[in-house]
Amino acid sequence: MYIGFDIGGTKTEIIVLDAHGEQHFKKRIPTEHDYQGFLNNIESLVLEAERSVGGACSVGIGLPGVLDPRTGLIKNANCTFLNGHQLKKDLDARLNRSVAIANDANCFALSEAVDGAAAGKSVVFGVILGTGCGGGLVVNQQVIGGLNANAGEWGHNPLPGFNSEIDGNPVQCFCGGKNCLEKFVSGTGFTRQYNQHSSAQLTGPEIFAKLESGDALAKQCYELFIDQLARALASLINSIDPDAIVVGGGLSNVSRIYDDVKQLIPNYTISDDVVINLYPAKYGDSSGIRGAAWLAR
Numbered sequence: 001m002y003i004g005f006d007i008g009g010t011k012t013e014i015i016v017l018d019a020h021g022e023q024h025f026k027k028r029i030p031t032e033h034d035y036q037g038f039l040n041n042i043e044s045l046v047l048e049a050e051r052s053v054g055g056a057c058s059v060g061i062g063l064p065g066v067l068d069p070r071t072g073l074i075k076n077a078n079c080t081f082l083n084g085h086q087l088k089k090d091l092d093a094r095l096n097r098s099v100a101i102a103n104d105a106n107c108f109a110l111s112e113a114v115d116g117a118a119a120g121k122s123v124v125f126g127v128i129l130g131t132g133c134g135g136g137l138v139v140n141q142q143v144i145g146g147l148n149a150n151a152g153e154w155g156h157n158p159l160p161g162f163n164s165e166i167d168g169n170p171v172q173c174f175c176g177g178k179n180c181l182e183k184f185v186s187g188t189g190f191t192r193q194y195n196q197h198s199s200a201q202l203t204g205p206e207i208f209a210k211l212e213s214g215d216a217l218a219k220q221c222y223e224l225f226i227d228q229l230a231r232a233l234a235s236l237i238n239s240i241d242p243d244a245i246v247v248g249g250g251l252s253n254v255s256r257i258y259d260d261v262k263q264l265i266p267n268y269t270i271s272d273d274v275v276i277n278l279y280p281a282k283y284g285d286s287s288g289i290r291g292a293a294w295l296a297r
């Protein structure tokens with residue numbers, strides 16, 4: 001059986017899947033921010049899960065950061081207590097097995113490629129349109145992390161075709177870049193663009209409710225957002241042309257975006273006759289942890 005962990009800033013979650021993807025155990029605890037305490041918790045959760053399912057399991061961990069392939073150290077994790085630690089080495093020693101570790105967006109893409117919306121597709125790109133704009137690349141059900149563990153970080157490419165007359169004032173990103181995709185096509189990017197024209201500061205669901213009721217500003221912002229997303233996805237298709245693109249995160253639940261964005265993508269791809277397999281995630285918020293379990297398949 002396969003243990004998967006999802007490590008977040010507030011919660012640490014564990015599940016156990018069997019080879020058919022059925023879930024046999026699940027537990028969620030607050031994330032311990034002391035590194036040694038964190039290792040203790042992982043170890044005791046693994047032991048508890050294995051007692052519960054009655055056998056040894058593989059262990060995969062998805063976290064909001066990456067394992068630097070050159071140094072073995074965790075970097076870029078917003079669970080900052082993990083940064084600079086040999087997490088894999090430490091867990092391998094404690095758990096007496098080889099633990100698999102990957103970025104949570106890569107785990108999302110793996111989950112959807114193994115038995116989710118893109119099951120059966122060879123080259124799958126997972127896109128998470130939530131607080132930020134994450135991404136993960138999976139080929140033949142293997143995560144492609146890349147030489148620098150940068151693969152999938154499309155959210156920090158500049159928005160293609162940025163034009164301040166259309167896209168508004170230039171925006172600085174925390175990563176040091178300017179006009180990064182995630183400042184426009186994430187959930188927060190969408191609300192940011194609406195709220196800069198509105199005196200009321202609305203949430204995403206409130207803006208979509210206005211859109212449904214025919215509000216002109218909501219319509220204008222939504223159409224711009226779809227055009228920006230089309231530009232972003234077209235650059236992805238021009239780069240790797242995946243067999244499927246699977247969308248997760250809060251915006252993936254907005255059913256109209258799929259047909260709307262597919263109509264505009266051909267305006268920005270090299271050929272305007274393109275097949276676009278763009279799907280909502282099958283497992284929603286559970287995809288990340290399921291993909292972590294599948295890391296050790």
Ligand SMILES: [Zn+2]
Nearest residue numbers: 156173175180
């Ligand atoms: Zn950035």
